[in-house]
Amino acid sequence: GADVNRDVEDAQGVRESAFLKACRREPVPHTPVWFMRQAGRSLPEYKKVREGIPMLESCMRPELVTEITLQPVRRHGVDAAIYFSDIVVPLKAIGIDLDIKPGVGPVVENPIRTRADLAQLRDLTPEDVSYVTEAIGLLTAELGAIPLIGFAGAPFTLASYLVEGGPSRNHEHTKALMYGDPQLWADLLDRLPEITAAFLKVQIEAGASAVQLFDSWVGALAPADYRRSVLPASRKVFDAVAGYGVPRIHFGVGTGELLGLMGEAGADVVGVDWRVPLDEAARRVGPGKALQGNLDPAVLFASTEAVEEKTREVLDAAAGLEGHVFNLGHGVLPTTDPDALTRLVDYVHTQTAR
Ligand code: 1CP
Numbered sequence: 001g002a003d004v005n006r007d008v009e010d011a012q013g014v015r016e017s018a019f020l021k022a023c024r025r026e027p028v029p030h031t032p033v034w035f036m037r038q039a040g041r042s043l044p045e046y047k048k049v050r051e052g053i054p055m056l057e058s059c060m061r062p063e064l065v066t067e068i069t070l071q072p073v074r075r076h077g078v079d080a081a082i083y084f085s086d087i088v089v090p091l092k093a094i095g096i097d098l099d100i101k102p103g104v105g106p107v108v109e110n111p112i113r114t115r116a117d118l119a120q121l122r123d124l125t126p127e128d129v130s131y132v133t134e135a136i137g138l139l140t141a142e143l144g145a146i147p148l149i150g151f152a153g154a155p156f157t158l159a160s161y162l163v164e165g166g167p168s169r170n171h172e173h174t175k176a177l178m179y180g181d182p183q184l185w186a187d188l189l190d191r192l193p194e195i196t197a198a199f200l201k202v203q204i205e206a207g208a209s210a211v212q213l214f215d216s217w218v219g220a221l222a223p224a225d226y227r228r229s230v231l232p233a234s235r236k237v238f239d240a241v242a243g244y245g246v247p248r249i250h251f252g253v254g255t256g257e258l259l260g261l262m263g264e265a266g267a268d269v270v271g272v273d274w275r276v277p278l279d280e281a282a283r284r285v286g287p288g289k290a291l292q293g294n295l296d297p298a299v300l301f302a303s304t305e306a307v308e309e310k311t312r313e314v315l316d317a318a319a320g321l322e323g324h325v326f327n328l329g330h331g332v333l334p335t336t337d338p339d340a341l342t343r344l345v346d347y348v349h350t351q352t353a354r
Contacts, residue, residue: 014146023268023325032325032326035078035327035328036327037331042337056086066138075342076341079147083139083149085132086100087153091195096162097120111165114184123198137206152214155215182229193234200213200241201244204241212249214251219254219258234262238250253329269290269325270292275329277317290325291324292324292325295326297332300340300341311348326348
């Protein structure tokens, strides 16, 4: 189990990687860099291998997952790989009728809006996602000293897809349930942490060296509602994987007002979008946690000089942090020039070399 994998990790030098050191708030040889959504999307080699294969099916093919996960590592020289999957994969694995529609995103056939709809949810077992264990075995063998990040969707963001039935701008059905039927909301958010935690455990036991919990859309909530109706569920996920000792990263978009609470939920590393400078984010999060972020992904469409200037601002704001993992403030945008990402990795590495 996990102990064996930790030994393999040590032998390969993963534990001493700049990425894991930064997560642990230890001194680093350079600021580590990876990008949310670095696999897929902008890469021509990704589009080529994905041709004709539906998204969810591609997540279930270990060789393909391995290739797609490795592509940005080879091309950009990033300091960590992120497992290629999607936040709705564990929901599909327990039998929820859903699909990922090209150009749309996850679409759920029978949205959860009533107590009877909860019957769609059951616990996730490792056998439900045996392809994940297999793919991570292949991956860690290829990655050597480069750490692999596992991930899952946080309870609120998963609930949003389940309740809305698909992508949503205002999350109105989700909020209607949260405010209008608090008991049903509580029961829904009581079930999701078990599924999410089980999915993260599978990834860690197979060899993932860190995990990121994406609460992409939780920035839609006011702090008091987050604290009351969401934080306890997210905390259950973090608590469930605490024993492994792998860094736990927590990220959401537009979460400037929630950063302190997201740290309180149990994160070791708090991800920050581009709206809050990292020095200010550090004040909001408080001591004892590393930060991850936070270049605006749209900046990559500007000139190289402008990218460097905006990156310099991020690095300057990060100068006094206990630990900093450089990333974008959200995922790589699909039409980003891949060469701009490669140049950005080099720039951060040379600017921060110690
Ligand atoms: O680096 C990577 O691309 C790794 C793989 C990855 C990750 C980390 C995918 C593949 N999805 C995710 C996470 C994910 N999925 C999040 C959290 C990160 C974020 O905020 O961007 C979210 C919210 C989703 C849900 C989702 N899946 C969307 C967003 C829809 C919306 O509400 O606006 C979309 C478009 C998908 C589909 C998807 N997931 C991944 C890919 C490559 C795709 C595109 C589908 C395809 O290629 O057919």
